[in-house]
Amino acid sequence: MLQRVVRSTVIERPVEEVWEVLRDFNRHDQWHGLVSRSTIESGLRASQVGCVRAFTLRDGGFVREQLLGLDDRNFRSTYCIVEATLPLERYVATVTLKPVTDRRHTFWHWSSTFGCPRGEELALCKVVGDEVYEAGFADLRRYLSRSRALARGAVGDRGAAVSGAQGEGSSAEPAVQAVALEGYGDARQLQPQTRRLQRLGPREVRVRQTAVGVNFIDIYLRRGWIPELLAPGAVPGMEAAGELVALGSEVTGLQEGDRVAYMGPVPGAYASGRNVPRDWLVQLPPSVEEEMAAALLLKGITADYLLHDLGRVRPGARWLVHAAAGGVGSILCQWGTRLGARIVGTVSSQEKARLARNWGCEHVIVTGEYRFAESLRYHFPEGAEVIVDGLGAAAAGENFQALADCGHWISLGQASGGLEPLAPDLLVRKSASFSRPVAFAYVATRQALQMRAQRLWSALEAGSFQRPSIERFALAQAAEAHLRLESRASSGSIVLLP
Secondary structure, three states: OOEEEEEEEEEOOOHHHHHHHHOOOOOHHHHOOOEEEEEEHHHOOOOOOOOEEEEEEOOOOEEEEEEEEEEOOOOEEEEEEEEEOOOOEEEEEEEEEEEOOOOOOEEEEEEEEEEOOOOOHHHHHHHHHHHHHHHHHHHHHHHHHHHHHHHHOOOOHHHHHHHHHHHHHOOOOOEEEEEEEOOOOOHHHEEEEEEEOOOOOOOEEEEEEEEEEEOHHHHHHHHOOOOOOOOOOOOOOOEEEEEEEEEOOOOOOOOOOOEEEEEOOOOOOOEOEEEEEHHHEEEOOOOOOHHHHHHHHHHHHHHHHHHHHHOOOOOOOEEEEOOOOOHHHHHHHHHHHHOOOEEEEEEOOHHHHHHHHHOOOOEEEEOOOOOOHHHHHHHOOOOEEEEEEOOOHHHHHHHHHHEEEEEEEEEOOOOOOOOOOOOHHHHHOOOOEEEOOOHHHHHOOHHHHHHHHHHHHHHHHHOOOOOOOEEEEEHHHHHHHHHHHHOOOOOOEEEEEO
16 A cells, blocks of 8 residues: 655745755755765756656665656656665655745645555654655755855855855856747747756866757757657757866866867757766867857767768768758768768759759759659669668658668658658668667767767868858747758758857
């Protein structure tokens, strides 16, 4: 039988102020007296649904909890215990805040259900209700009072000691401008807001971002096509560039003021500042501006692994590259041509066809209806040995027709919708292979990222591809940037400028 523990209280602070503390899944070691130290596993953000916090208690106990839900609109979070020294089984808890009528007070409702060994029900309910919930209410009141006193500069010796113990986790963490996803759907779901950065972790750095890259994966996430990666309320964006302004205690080889760029598997780049793991970073050579790095890093590394790992480019190889005038396509066509590949590109307009020819395409197919196999076969009678496909569902049949025997079909995106699963018997008909790569798997270690980034900068310096043209939007215009990218009218790269 499941036990249920419910506690409520009123906090003498506005709901937004209380929620700012409670929504941070890794901040309870600052305000709850039971918690000694807490970390978020796997480098995820503390507001990322699915993240796991591992923390030790002051009595030596250990707990791992997973964030199951975070609702900024209704001030609600839900989490469960994954592992604990206490025998709390199937423990699920929900924190809900509501503003009191005067808007200066907050009603806090904290509830949980759990199973436990027979005979220990009363003792464990008392631990949860009194030592966790009731003690937490009192501890948060004290924490908020100290924070307000610190902000006013009215802190005595005790307050100064607390501030020093909190270090980078104090309430003075800087606020940044960001763009968040209000809900899945069209570009109007991207809304500017102000957020406060979390305490800097020991292996993290803080970047003052001067340029943020916009990629098609951001659109897929906004539409809700990969819900496990981005939930409503979170911030999109996979890459950015800027200047280091703070380093975690265990970070070496970098210093404040360094110019850097990063790409990471966790969204959150649409902001003027961000804390990121040190292993996501590359330092920028003097010849690469920050805007160029934000426009180039993710797309360029994608081109790198397509050419050197999946496509295994060689002189005379026959390639079909879709969206040949786009961000990845333009780099891939130029670099691949320099390495000896013969490339046919598809584009959506005559103007883009002109660009694609300038970038080395041997033949360009202009199509707005995903018809290209016949024209491709006219130019490459034996078909394309490698197809780089960002089109998705609407082009699937034509891609198979265009593919050579023993060819390799690389599905890089799904602009027209997700592909249906391919039957193995279909591929057998041509002894073909099929890939669905994710760029971040190719830079999973710092060494791999550094190697690929260095190869990218060297190719840029050697003229293997031209510097991409950049379309610039203010950070608050992220919705307009998405519309521009979705329109298929853009060429080159789009960046947001905080």
